Amino acid sequence: MNINEILQQKLDSRMHAIKAADERSAQLRLEIPEIAAIDNDLHTVSIRIMKAALDGRDELDERITAIKNENDSLLLKRASVLEQHGYSADYDSPVFTCVSCSDTGYVGLNFCECIKKAYNNDRYTTSGLGRALYGKDFNNFSLKYYSGKGSIGISDLENMTMIVNQSKRYAQSFSPESESVLMIGGTGLGKTHLSAAIAKEVLSKGFFVYYDSAQSIFDTYESVRFGKESRESAKKYENCDLLIIDDLGAECLTQYTIAVFSSLLNWRITNRKQTIISTNFTPQQIKKSYGERIYSRLMGEFLIMKFTGQDVRLLKLSEKTKV
Numbered sequence: 001m002n003i004n005e006i007l008q009q010k011l012d013s014r015m016h017a018i019k020a021a022d023e024r025s026a027q028l029r030l031e032i033p034e035i036a037a038i039d040n041d042l043h044t045v046s047i048r049i050m051k052a053a054l055d056g057r058d059e060l061d062e063r064i065t066a067i068k069n070e071n072d073s074l075l076l077k078r079a080s081v082l083e084q085h086g087y088s089a090d091y092d093s094p095v096f097t098c099v100s101c102s103d104t105g106y107v108g109l110n111f112c113e114c115i116k117k118a119y120n121n122d123r124y125t126t127s128g129l130g131r132a133l134y135g136k137d138f139n140n141f142s143l144k145y146y147s148g149k150g151s152i153g154i155s156d157l158e159n160m161t162m163i164v165n166q167s168k169r170y171a172q173s174f175s176p177e178s179e180s181v182l183m184i185g186g187t188g189l190g191k192t193h194l195s196a197a198i199a200k201e202v203l204s205k206g207f208f209v210y211y212d213s214a215q216s217i218f219d220t221y222e223s224v225r226f227g228k229e230s231r232e233s234a235k236k237y238e239n240c241d242l243l244i245i246d247d248l249g250a251e252c253l254t255q256y257t258i259a260v261f262s263s264l265l266n267w268r269i270t271n272r273k274q275t276i277i278s279t280n281f282t283p284q285q286i287k288k289s290y291g292e293r294i295y296s297r298l299m300g301e302f303l304i305m306k307f308t309g310q311d312v313r314l315l316k317l318s319e320k321t322k323v
């Protein structure tokens, strides 16, 4: 959805709220004659203010204040009549989804926060990140589970602290000049969490990000190949500014997927578009499964982040069962 469609949706919800409130008012006037009388008086107030203005400037402020006071006391009376009949005083006030802008979409001349939020959420869902990954950001990435000695000369904590900082810098300074990234390491070491965190931040900077599993990407190309889906459905993998391929190596591998992967990588590299790939495979397994050419592209042209530690999901699980 573009911003106009989101604004229109807000205005539709405003109209809907006003219409529903009008219906409640009409119901109240039918049910409680006293309310009908008060509403009649209230309707005359604006007419009387206009009339007061036409009657000349003499003591205009005083006359208008008097009418407004009368208006206020009518509103108070209306509220107490409603309460006597078991209704809340705001029973027939419109209920807007956003109290800041009353669903107009604007606060003053600026877009209301609710519009910005809806716009970002919409971009988020069309990015493939979806609900499962929504909460994964840099703020809730915990380093407390990385306590091992490490396997590459530094402790897991030191290594992961470095990777988190590297990822933050990457997301903050993302541009068409950025490198592509290969996240390597076993299951449950936070690769998905950190790539989702990068995606979220890069998205919020206005870039077109697409997140998907390797399996689902290759399935899409397979469907396009057999005419089950249009060529358009694969375009997002090629055209987005940042493509995140999750869990490479978990897909079922064929000569066709290797060819698709190779040409997708080439196309993106040639067109200076960034890709983040996460995989449980070791470099040797990558070489064995995808061949020398893909292997050397990844090793030579991607920034390598080597995740270390113990499976965080298992550690969290054992923490829960201890209690």
Ligand SMILES: [Zn+2]
Binding pocket: 098, 099, 100, 101, 102, 103, 104, 105, 106, 112, 113, 114, 115
């Ligand atoms: Zn609002």
